[in-house]
Amino acid sequence: MAPDRVIPFTKPLPQPADITPAAAVARLVLTDFRGYARARLTIDAGVVVLTGPNGAGKTNLLEAISFLAPGKGLRRARLSEIDRRGGGVWALAATVANPAGEFDIGTGRDAASESGERRHLRIDGAPAKSQRNLLERLSIAWLTPAMDRLFADAASGRRRFLDRLVTGFDPGHWSRLLAYERAMRERARLLREGVTDPSWLKALEEVMAETGVALAAARLESVAHLAGACAEAPGPFPRVGLAIEGTVEAWLGAMPALAAEEAFRGALHDSRAIDRDSGVTQTGPHRSDLLARHLGTGEVAGLCSTGEQKALLIAIVLAYARLIAARRDAAPVLLLDEVTAHLDAARRSALFQALRALGAQCWLAGTDTALFTELRSHAQFVAVTDAALSLV
Template identity: 45%
Template sequence: MADAAPRVVRLTRLALTNFRNYSAARFDAEASHIVFAGPNGAGKTNLLEAISLLSPGRGLRRATYAQMARQDAGPETGWTIHARVTKDGEESAIGTGFTPFTTSRTVRIDGEDARPDDLSERMRILWLTPAMDGLFTGAAADRRRFIDRLALALFPAHGRRANAYDRAMRQRNRMFEDGVFDAKWFAAVEREMAEHAAAISQARFELIAKLNAAQAVRAAASRDFPQAVVSVVGDVGEAHERRFADFLEKVRERDRAAGRAITGPHRADLEVIHVEKNMPAALASTGEQKALLIGIILGHAALVTRMVGETPVLLLDEVAAHLDPGRRAALYDTLDALGAQTFMTGTDQSLFTALGDRADRFHVEGGKVAPVTGLG
């Protein structure tokens, strides 16, 4: 979207019922920065998880919906999340919830039934959690989920394509297991896999190209967080779907022996290079890896703002804990420049002193969320 000013998105109210450790909780906030501070285990991350469920998917913890219900409320307890969101002042009401003995959650937007995918039209939500600190050295599956989550913020259909690919791949795997040899059946399933694989790969590669460009722009403007160059390896590439379908036919017996598809977008990995040190991120120090990850998220937030034409909502869990005061202040200033609304958690309000009066602050403890005044 060209040079038009981005639409400003703000979550102004959140209300929870029987969600995690909250029997009922509500807060109102309109500031660019919202801080939740309180002791460990108080439920700060639970609030961010609730906000993350106002986007497609299973949220920032990827828990089952049943696990999100308040555990001491009994086995038949569901949960609900209600929110009010403004976009350039125009308000929407969003709700999602889960009822026991079902497998999916419900979504309502402005009183009408909707799909989880429709939530992207109201907000693009990005997050960074302590569980992601080991991203560069951990399992490839975590890095795939990470890059696909970034892609989803730009291409809302990406999640549907990934799910469709997984369904077709599982069907092909079951055919191996059941001893099916009919070439026509396999060809039909492999064409479906190839169609979705090509779309998944195209979205990933387009994201990577634009993200690297955004990272370069961000790094040129500020050296507070190191620049990363990211790439996807082991994917099917931007090959035409027909070529991938032909490939699946050629390796069919190899995959039959393995009992699964060995090659495809489900086996891709993310590689990250620390530009200033010209080294893989996996070899960087723990502090450098954290700074690289923050830099990627900041670059992605700027990219979403430019491409979508609206500011995203950022969820930064314990982001300030391992940053020195200078880098914390730089982070808050960068977030200001982005214009995105940011929800942050920490054990102590002092971690956010550099925000001054730019933040709405809340104390979280014992399943309660209470506004804090007089710390600006």
């Protein structure tokens, strides 16, 4: 096994005055995580800049941090794919500091689970009973190069992006999403297998109607908050118009929640044959879409240039971070992979200033150290080379 690579915290990082307290990863230990046999990083709140050549392990490190949030991480990889080739089962441990104190998170692939594709999760050494416990204490948002086409590609990516943001506002959203998807999968299986037990189908449709309407309501509320913040955002990032398009969301706009549940239940009941024959559940929040528009040009986001689309995404994430900082008394952790690549010098500089003003712990990764020069005296620079970390 490679020796531990310890990066001690050396000097206090200068922070702008009057910042909102942030949730911050204070310590991170990776074991058999992709290229990393074992790596340790001790870091203070502030901006962390990861630099190194292609393939060095920058995105892998951000991916590890993304597993401090529920779900499949920022690459949505199979968990077994992450085990270091020729090594053991991956795990990671972290100490997170937030305004309420410090807590430890341990997670990794549970190789003993039936599929081998589940994650175990411990908080302060004890198995976490629900992910909500974690979500209430830490929110994480990320932007990766894979999201450059978020607005141009399929709606599923935008829904995932949106649902993560909604979870920041409403930690219960995540478990409702899982419950909805479980019931939908189970209903599809019954229909496919020709199981016609009406009470079983009815019970599943009941769960879908209840959780589905709650999901749609949470999305509507969050999008309204975000749209407000995105429309009035200062600085050189574009103002973004946001809206959500979906049948259940539209019902909620036109009738009380109980009536929307009733309408959704009815639609599910009536579309059993179609859903069975098409293999697609026709109606529900799993088909909704997040619509975005560049308010400066009036163009829909999917038709803006790649650089503009990136700027729109950054604007949304900055607005989200500001709102979370205000609502939850702690800014979220931001993972920004290769975001500087598409930005001109003015926007790059504005982004750095916005991040510092936000006070969020922000992890920036890029190949070109020169792009981060401006952050020299404000950030902790970490060089990543062949899955080894060193302070620079």
